[in-house]
Amino acid sequence: MEKKGRTEIADLGEFGLIDRLTGSFGKGNPSTVTGVGDDAAVLAPAEGDAVLCSSDTMFEGVDFDLTYFPLKHLGYKAVTAGVSDILAMNGTPEQIMISLGVSAKLSVEALDALYEGIAFACREHRIDLVGGDTKSSMTGLVLGITAIGSASRERVVYRSGAQRHDLVCITGNLGAAYMGLRLLEREKRVLENVTNPEPQFEGYEYLLEKYLKPRPRTDIIEALAEERIVPTAMIDLSDGLSSDLLQICKASKCGVRIYLDRIPIARQTTALAEEMHVDPVVAALHGGQDYELLFTVPLEMREQVMRLGLVDVIGHITDAEAGACLVTPDGAEIRLRAQGFPERN
Amino acid sequence: MEKKGRTEIADLGEFGLIDRLTGSFGKGNPSTVTGVGDDAAVLAPAEGDAVLCSSDTMFEGVDFDLTYFPLKHLGYKAVTAGVSDILAMNGTPEQIMISLGVSAKLSVEALDALYEGIAFACREHRIDLVGGDTKSSMTGLVLGITAIGSASRERVVYRSGAQRHDLVCITGNLGAAYMGLRLLEREKRVLENVTNPEPQFEGYEYLLEKYLKPRPRTDIIEALAEERIVPTAMIDLSDGLSSDLLQICKASKCGVRIYLDRIPIARQTTALAEEMHVDPVVAALHGGQDYELLFTVPLEMREQVMRLGLVDVIGHITDAEAGACLVTPDGAEIRLRAQGFPERN
Numbered sequence: 001m002e003k004k005g006r007t008e009i010a011d012l013g014e015f016g017l018i019d020r021l022t023g024s025f026g027k028g029n030p031s032t033v034t035g036v037g038d039d040a041a042v043l044a045p046a047e048g049d050a051v052l053c054s055s056d057t058m059f060e061g062v063d064f065d066l067t068y069f070p071l072k073h074l075g076y077k078a079v080t081a082g083v084s085d086i087l088a089m090n091g092t093p094e095q096i097m098i099s100l101g102v103s104a105k106l107s108v109e110a111l112d113a114l115y116e117g118i119a120f121a122c123r124e125h126r127i128d129l130v131g132g133d134t135k136s137s138m139t140g141l142v143l144g145i146t147a148i149g150s151a152s153r154e155r156v157v158y159r160s161g162a163q164r165h166d167l168v169c170i171t172g173n174l175g176a177a178y179m180g181l182r183l184l185e186r187e188k189r190v191l192e193n194v195t196n197p198e199p200q201f202e203g204y205e206y207l208l209e210k211y212l213k214p215r216p217r218t219d220i221i222e223a224l225a226e227e228r229i230v231p232t233a234m235i236d237l238s239d240g241l242s243s244d245l246l247q248i249c250k251a252s253k254c255g256v257r258i259y260l261d262r263i264p265i266a267r268q269t270t271a272l273a274e275e276m277h278v279d280p281v282v283a284a285l286h287g288g289q290d291y292e293l294l295f296t297v298p299l300e301m302r303e304q305v306m307r308l309g310l311v312d313v314i315g316h317i318t319d320a321e322a323g324a325c326l327v328t329p330d331g332a333e334i335r336l337r338a339q340g341f342p343e344r345n
Numbered sequence: 346m347e348k349k350g351r352t353e354i355a356d357l358g359e360f361g362l363i364d365r366l367t368g369s370f371g372k373g374n375p376s377t378v379t380g381v382g383d384d385a386a387v388l389a390p391a392e393g394d395a396v397l398c399s400s401d402t403m404f405e406g407v408d409f410d411l412t413y414f415p416l417k418h419l420g421y422k423a424v425t426a427g428v429s430d431i432l433a434m435n436g437t438p439e440q441i442m443i444s445l446g447v448s449a450k451l452s453v454e455a456l457d458a459l460y461e462g463i464a465f466a467c468r469e470h471r472i473d474l475v476g477g478d479t480k481s482s483m484t485g486l487v488l489g490i491t492a493i494g495s496a497s498r499e500r501v502v503y504r505s506g507a508q509r510h511d512l513v514c515i516t517g518n519l520g521a522a523y524m525g526l527r528l529l530e531r532e533k534r535v536l537e538n539v540t541n542p543e544p545q546f547e548g549y550e551y552l553l554e555k556y557l558k559p560r561p562r563t564d565i566i567e568a569l570a571e572e573r574i575v576p577t578a579m580i581d582l583s584d585g586l587s588s589d590l591l592q593i594c595k596a597s598k599c600g601v602r603i604y605l606d607r608i609p610i611a612r613q614t615t616a617l618a619e620e621m622h623v624d625p626v627v628a629a630l631h632g633g634q635d636y637e638l639l640f641t642v643p644l645e646m647r648e649q650v651m652r653l654g655l656v657d658v659i660g661h662i663t664d665a666e667a668g669a670c671l672v673t674p675d676g677a678e679i680r681l682r683a684q685g686f687p688e689r690n
Binding site for chain 1: 358360378379382383384385386387388389390392395396397398399400401402404405406407408429430431433434436440442444446475476477478480481482483484485487489491492493494498501503504505579580581592596683
């Protein structure tokens with residue numbers, strides 16, 4: 001699709017802009033009564049269902065850098081961030097609201113691209129866009145994301161249900177999103193003053209995809225339901241394994257013991273980490289933004305969980321007194337510490 | 346309460362900060378299953394109820410100026426903005442989520458004040474705080490507000506139900522919040538380089554209150570329910586009478602005719618408008634942020650509505666072809682135009 005010209009946001013006005021951006025969204029979920037266009041969205045949850053609701057914000061300059069983050073991908077990632085919270089409660093994501101704060105430097109065409117990504121993610125995950133507003137921001141682009149979903153009340157999974165001896169399971173692999181970010185930052189620095197920059201991403205495409213276009217693990221929640229597994233606790237890995245595990249320990253009043261050599265790390269993650277003199281384990285523990293799921297199940301469910309073929313068991317829950325620790329291959333124990341997504345320079 | 350010292354946000358960390366700010370919030374509504382502290386809030390709506398959900402954002406430098414907007418009032422106003430959207434659907438507000446983007450210039454004590462205002466509003470309107478996150482923002486303070494409420498499905502009121510001959514009703518009076526803002530901006534300019542500024546607000550306290558601490562019209566929704574009046578259409582007056590009326594006309598595919606001399610304007614609004622050479626009617630039509638309610642009812646409900654004692658009838662709904670117009674006392678007709686909250690200099 002060729003970009004033709006540039007339309008200023010002021011030319012459309014707030015309401016014209018909202019119509020243009022959201023006009024083509026339909027509604028598909030039976031619980032969606034109305035979509036965009038009233039003071040509030042109206043939802044009709046199925047009888048006996050719990051309604052799940054989460055809110056996130058993404059700030060330009062903190063959560064993304066528009067010099068290398070394509071707006072279409074940003075729209076997709078915003079939906080992923082919201083959807084992932086609902087999945088982490090063992091719920092089915094159904095609706096989303098996106099509020100924008102936009103600076104005048106963005107054209108209407110740029111916002112079209114953002115909404116293309118939002119629409120793509122909504123179709124992929126069968127989610128209805130049901131609201132949100134658009135305002136001018138004095139500074140950078142800000143996205144406010146409200147995700148809504150449902151689950152039958154007895155199947156909602158909290159952070160607080162982990163029990164001693166439970167297995168600690170994670171999906172996918174860790175640290176890839178963080179190394180994707182590091183790669184993008186490196187190429188940005190290297191090519192800062194180059195006229196026709198040609199960033200070198202060869203061999204690391206998977207890392208870029210994990211950072212720029214992470215997919216929420218809807219497949220896991222569906223597979224758990226099929227196998228009739230209800231985890232005792234669950235959280236999505238958005239802050240990093242270490243920090244997110246500590247959240248489970250705090251909420252469940254327990255300790256945890258995980259084994260370094262069981263933490264799944266992708267080959268590209270290890271390769272780039274070595275090239276950049278970063279410890280891949282640090283990326284896995286503290287990188288964050290992987291949007292994988294971490295959950296616990298009773299010990300006796302081991303076989304059932306392994307049968308899913310989608311999950312690694314990396315440790316088990318202990319008494320609170322034992323604390324949270326990482327065991328290295330030579331048997332040394334390292335205490336886990338919280339640490340968010342490392343700040344960029 | 347005396348302020349003692351200054352605690353930096355970095356000293357507490359993200360999770361310590363959230364605990365401090367939200368730790369004292371309880372839950373009171375039967376539909377609130379869990380509050381703050383998981384991936385998503387869990388709600389259990391009553392059987393047959395519709396769930397209402399709205400999202401708003403407030404940006405420093407656009408929606409508020411911290412040089413004169415006390416943080417406690419800002420917290421209160423954020424809740425009002427959310428609650429007002431739920432009321433405008435004829436719903437009962439029950440939960441709220443507040444996401445913050447905070448710059449390092451704010452201390453923990455400043456955020457305490459913000460949350461004091463949020464807590465005050467939550468108690469006043471029996472609302473549970475059920476979520477939200479806190480992040481650093483590179484720029485100013487940003488508040489993301491998600492409000493949730495409920496209504497029995499047949500009592501939800503949309504913008505789209507206004508019918509020809511319906512009466513156009515509004516609560517309270519208009520333009521006061523806008524004149525409050527103008528007053529604060531004037532005093533800020535006048536006192537910019539004064540060492541011990543003493544702003545002159547005497548006689549205009551009501552205007553400041555309407556701008557800094559607007560109360561959502563929960564009383565109206567309760568009174569309508571008591572009188573068994575279900576409006577045909579409703580919207581909250583956040584963008585200004587003119588713009589909000591046009592939203593009703595667009596959604597209901599109708600026109601409207603309102604009478605200038607019936608628009609309620611408070612004495613302080615008129616007085617300050619004259620002092621500042623502003624047309625008070627312009628303030629009422631385009632000022633916005635009054636958080637009053639505008640609704641329509643069938644003509645035959647006139648007496649019932651007047652009995653409420655809280656409402657003014659300012660006009661009636663017409664065919665779409667007639668457009669939206671304001672009739673002056675001498676019979677001239679002026680076409681209504683959308684115009685948001687005027688930009689400040």
